[in-house]
Amino acid sequence: MINKTAAEMADSLAKGETSSVELTQAHLDRVAAVDGQVKAFLHVDSEGALAQAKEVDARRAKGEKLSPIAGIPLALKDVLAQKGVPTTAGSKILQGWLPPYDSTVVSKLKSAGVVIMGKTNMDEFAMGSSTENSGYGPTFNPWDLTRTPGGSSGGSAAAVASFESPLAIGSDTGGSIRQPAALTGIVGVRPTYGAVSRFGLIAYSSSLDQAGPFGRTVLDTALLHEVMAGHDPKDATSINAPVPAVVAAAKSGDVKGMKIGVIKQLQGEGYQKGVQTRFDESLQVLADLGAEIVEVDCPSFEYALAAYYLIAPSECSSNLARFDAMRYGLRTGDVDGASAEAVMSATRNAGFGREVKRRIILGTYALSSGYYDAYYGSAQKIRTLIIQDYAKAFAQAEVLVSPTAPTTAYKIGEKVDDPMAMYLGDVATIPVNLAGICGMSLPAGLADEDNLPVGFQIMAPAMQDQRLYQAGAALEAALLSKWGAPILTKAPELKGAK
């Protein structure tokens, strides 16, 4: 049952072949069997999940009209607030915090009858590309347990890739949905900025953060996208427009006559051989399906990584000022006579991990007077140039493509002491965030040298998210018929599994 797609599970539920309680229990059993090795979850809410499942079953029995994914289990990145359920953002500073409210994404999932099984591991406050920066230990890639699943939404990606959950939610500030999707052989989408409400999403970099869906197929991902997106008056940056028709696009999957732009700057040097090979093959597949492949030039993308690592730390140094030991979260050093400032400083030292401190200090530096124009100011201008490069490229092509990440999954510990090497993994995903547009990663096969998944990235203009699904579904179908079976059937069986 757990090996099916979410769409197939939904079909079985609708036909009464299974119940949401049975489906949820099967996934909870899978979590119990394999999560000791994968460590995708920080918190499993078995009781809450089964109660939600029971309620959906009752509503279905009464003949109520339900959403297409009602009763399907889901894994939620621990960056989204869920009332009464521990929410930490992977940080010790929030250990034990029980949010007194639901994020809008969680409210939408609940009203759609989606069963939230628990909270998944992540790099602390979404700062990282490997899940190794979690305050609670790393998540392991189900393809090879000595490797990282990517990050920051590594727990959500690993949960879907290891069949612990058919669907998951992540957040993507610089590639944190697309890169782990690539490294674990699943589909992940970062929707257009403002398409999914940020209310209750613990902020890292407010002008870049966006929550989005993970699934094992393009259609499953679209089904979740449609449920979680939409205007929210509680988020002033939420776009007040209808959700793009992503499910219809995923069902049609036609690229005949579609112009597809290959970004010159996001391939070649610095990209692992097997990654480039699978990418080139996928391009050929799209061409064979009738797409017109053109090359586009985006010269400012060479500076995107530098701009990102100024803008995101700058915004984070401001956003994380809220963790001040006063109203919620950790408080240490509160002894008689200690000043508020001393308690704050001691708490923030004890509660934040290395990478979070590094980014707060970098942001504090970039925003300080005397350096502001040279660093933060220049980065903002690069951002303008990147938006202009995209505008020119999208005048030549409906979607743009690149490899999602320059390499396949790397070993746990390999880059943890070399922040710059880690940052380079985001080189192909970051431009999307800086421009506020949308992007998808879907599996393009396995690299010959290491038999690990390679991600193919598709990008589309703001609020044209349906184009991702249109092109993605076409490529997925063609690759599937070439491979004969879904990519995840090639992953090794996890120990402890039945």
Added chain:
Amino acid sequence: MSSLSRDDVAKLAGLARIEMTEAELVELSSQFGMILDAVARVQEMDLSGVKATSHPQPLENIARPDVVQPSLSPEDALSGAPAQEESRFRVPQILGEAE
């Protein structure tokens, strides 16, 4: 090669209200040169006449009617408080330093 001394990092940590250990200050100071060199690439391009973008959307003020709506109860609002007293957050001394 850019660099940031241990004392520079200590000053920034003070501004950011993070009481770092000596080992952390030394480590960060040794990593900072490399990170600053990498991000300083934003200064390589000719950016004269380029406008700055702070946000991907054209933002405007959004107002809503001033209507009373449900909000958190005092109990809920205080539910995560590290310390509380008489339905209020209890915080360390803020005005006037203790020493």
